[in-house]
Every structure is written in C-alpha cells, then in structure tokens.
Amino acid sequence: AQSVTQLDSHVSVSEGTPVLLRCNYSSSYSPSLFWYVQHPNKGLQLLLKYTSAATLVKGINGFEAEFKKSETSFHLTKPSAHMSDAAEYFCVVSDSSNTGKLIFGQGTTLQVKP
Amino acid sequence: SQTIHQWPATLVQPVGSPLSLECTVEGTSNPNLYWYRQAAGRGLQLLFYSVGIGQISSEVPQNLSASRPQDRQFILSSKKLLLSDSGFYLCAWSVAGGNQPQHFGDGTRLSIL
Numbered sequence: 001a002q003s004v005t006q007l008d009s010h011v012s013v014s015e016g017t018p019v020l021l022r023c024n025y026s027s028s029y030s031p032s033l034f035w036y037v038q039h040p041n042k043g044l045q046l047l048l049k050y051t052s053a054a055t056l057v058k059g060i061n062g063f064e065a066e067f068k069k070s071e072t073s074f075h076l077t078k079p080s081a082h083m084s085d086a087a088e089y090f091c092v093v094s095d096s097s098n099t100g101k102l103i104f105g106q107g108t109t110l111q112v113k114p
Numbered sequence: 115s116q117t118i119h120q121w122p123a124t125l126v127q128p129v130g131s132p133l134s135l136e137c138t139v140e141g142t143s144n145p146n147l148y149w150y151r152q153a154a155g156r157g158l159q160l161l162f163y164s165v166g167i168g169q170i171s172s173e174v175p176q177n178l179s180a181s182r183p184q185d186r187q188f189i190l191s192s193k194k195l196l197l198s199d200s201g202f203y204l205c206a207w208s209v210a211g212g213n214q215p216q217h218f219g220d221g222t223r224l225s226i227l
Contacts, residue, residue: 031213032212032213032214032215034215036218041202041221041223042220042221043120043204043206043218043219043220043221044158044204044206044216044218045218046215046217049215051213090157090158094212094213094214095212096212097212098211098212099146099163099165099171099212100146100148100163100165100208100209100210100211100212100214100216101148101160101163102216104157104158105157106156106157107157
C-alpha cells in the first residue's frame with residue numbers, strides 16, 4: 001500500500017533563506033508524487049508533480065523537488081523564502097487504483113520570519 | 115481551461131438542519147470528482163469520490179451522502195447535521211484514470227451551532 005510521511009510538522013525560516021520540506025514515501029510500484037500548498041481558508045494548489053520523467057521537478061513560485069528512489073524521498077526546496085510562502089504544504093502520492101485517489105501527508109506548516 | 119466552482123464559501127447551520135453543498139467543473143468531460151473534509155489543523159479526509167454519473171463511492175461511514183446528477187456536478191448532502199460535521203469541505207476533480215493530480219475548489223467553511 002502507498003503511504004507518505006512528512007517528517008516535519010512545522011518549519012520556520014527567515015525571509016531570503018532556503019526552504020527544505022521533507023517527505024518520504026512508500027509505494028509498491030513506481031508512484032506519482034505531488035506537492036500542494038494551502039493558504040489559510042483556501043483550497044489546495046498544485047505546486048509540482050513527478051510522474052516518472054525527470055527526477056528533478058520544477059514547479060511554480062520557484063519551488064522544486066527531487067525524486068530519489070534509493071532514499072524513497074521527495075523533498076521540496078526553494079532557494080530563497082518569501083513572506084508569501086508561509087502556508088501549509090502537503091506531500092501526496094497517488095494510490096494504485098485507477099480511481100485517481102490520492103494519499104495525503106499530514107502537512108507541514110511553513111513559517112517565514114521577516 | 116478547466117475551472118472548479120464550489121459554493122457557498124461559508125455556511126453556519128443549526129444542529130439537525132439539512133445540508134447541500136454544490137460543486138461544478140467547467141472545461142472538461144467525464145472527470146473524477148472528490149469531496150474532502152479538513153478538520154481544524156488537520157489533514158484531508160476523503161469522504162466520497164465518483165468516476166461517473168450516478169457512481170458514488172463512500173470512504174467512511176458517516177452522516178453525509180453525495181450525488182452526481184450530471185457529469186460535472188457533485189453534491190454533498192446531509193438530512194440532519196451533527197456538531198461533528200463542522201469543518202472545511204473541499205471539492206476536487208481530476209482527469210479520469212490514475213496517477214493524475216487533483217484540482218481543488220476554494221472550499222466551504224461549515225460551522226454547526
């Protein structure tokens with residue numbers, strides 16, 4: 001069965017410093033992986049997706065993630081945090097069925113300090 | 115381009131009252147549709163999903179039901195709301211099949227008094 005674990009429930013960085021949000025996954029087959037961002041009282045917005053093409057995936061707003069099969073990781077990074085990046089981030093893996101269901105991590109709250 | 119509309123944005127209802135939340139998708143055909151609930155400070159819980167008109171799968175037993183009367187319309191309902199039904203409800207769609215991203219509406223904040 002597929003699962004995803006976000007290793008940090010809360011990450012705090014200063015504006016202009018790098019961001020690292022960690023995610024490990026478990027899958028019995030080659031998965032599709034996604035990162036979503038959620039601002040307060042808003043829906044989830046897709047940041048980026050990995051679907052077995054290039055292992056380094058570039059997303060919106062300067063975010064990128066690297067798929068590392070040997071480490072079963074899909075960490076999200078950004079070189080320089082902006083105040084507007086403060087939000088909840090979800091690492092997500094596709095389930096193995098054709099229903100399109102996704103399995104969500106518990107989320108990481110990113111705080112950006114001025 | 116595809117868009118998803120979800121309404122209302124906020125709703126305050128008394129315990130025991132009925133509920134109807136509506137979600138519609140534009141710009142695509144035969145999407146998979148999903149209803150989620152997000153409790154305060156917690157992750158997403160999948161409530162229902164649908165792969166076609168009239169086809170509804172329930173993920174957890176509860177006080178809610180879902181219907182898909184048209185290809186791009188998904189409705190979440192309850193006959194009698196409970197206090198525990200409070201939360202943030204999100205509708206999403208995806209292209210049919212697996213391994214696809216889902217695209218979310220802006221959500222409905224439901225408060226039960």
